[in-house]
Amino acid sequence: MQSALDPAGEEASQVATLFWVMTIGGAVIWAGVIALSLYASRWKSRPISTEAAGKLILWAGVAFPVTVLTALLAYALWLMPSLRPFANEAQACLWVEIVGNQFWWHVVYHRPDGRQVASANEVRLPVGERVEFSLTSADMIHSFWIPVLGGKMDLIPGRTNRLSLLPTKTGTYRGQCAEFCGRAHALMAFPVVVMQPGEFEAWLDARAGASAGVAADPDGAALFQRHGCGDCHRVAGTQAEGSKGPDLSHVGSRLTIGAALMANDAETLERFIAHSASLKPGSMMPPYLHIPDEELSAISAWLEGLK
């Protein structure tokens, strides 16, 4: 679900309210102007006096627009402080670091006690708690936007932008890169899961260490290393420490693969490994067509087991 007009967060609610106030206000004024021009052109056959014309211009042409536009500006400015980064610093509890890459998202959860959990291409948040995001980019300008929660905010190389969001409704939503960043820009998305705080803490605790699945299938793990996957990807608890591609620790528990490109199961994962460049044009990951099918299946099955 990805509609800024169906908000699930405080910032998006304010944006939606402003949108409706402006739309309805604009529609009422438009209807008034059309009615007035119809009246003048169809039913009012004789010209009005100079004095009446002067009053009409003063009230309808100057006083009315000045009053309405001033009120709208004041309302929009009143809404702004909470949209600004770190407006509510005192309430911050969780800090999420996001790094944009062509075409995926590096995500690190920084807990208030200093512990960190690295992940990719999915953002999970506790409901009713303000979250601060720090946003930067490893290559070019991307933009972080979760329409139902608020935003958007650019990710710029060499600079860290900040964004503060407060989710108010649990659910699974969609975020999207909102700045053209190359051929797969439209395919640079991510699921956003807003959970109950207790559920979120348990989820994060489970992802703080290595998945039990790393030891479940030694063949899959060995093939993953042998084909060089670990040079670009990290899997906690193994020798795979790469950082050029998404962190794959616990990848089996993610909702999607390829940054919200496809639903996550062993079959789509196999397809993605073999054909990443054609499924995601411009992707830095080369196609791995040379890996025999049974080895591809073993790697995918191992990755799917990393819950």
Ligand code: CUA
């Ligand atoms: Cu990243 Cu558009």
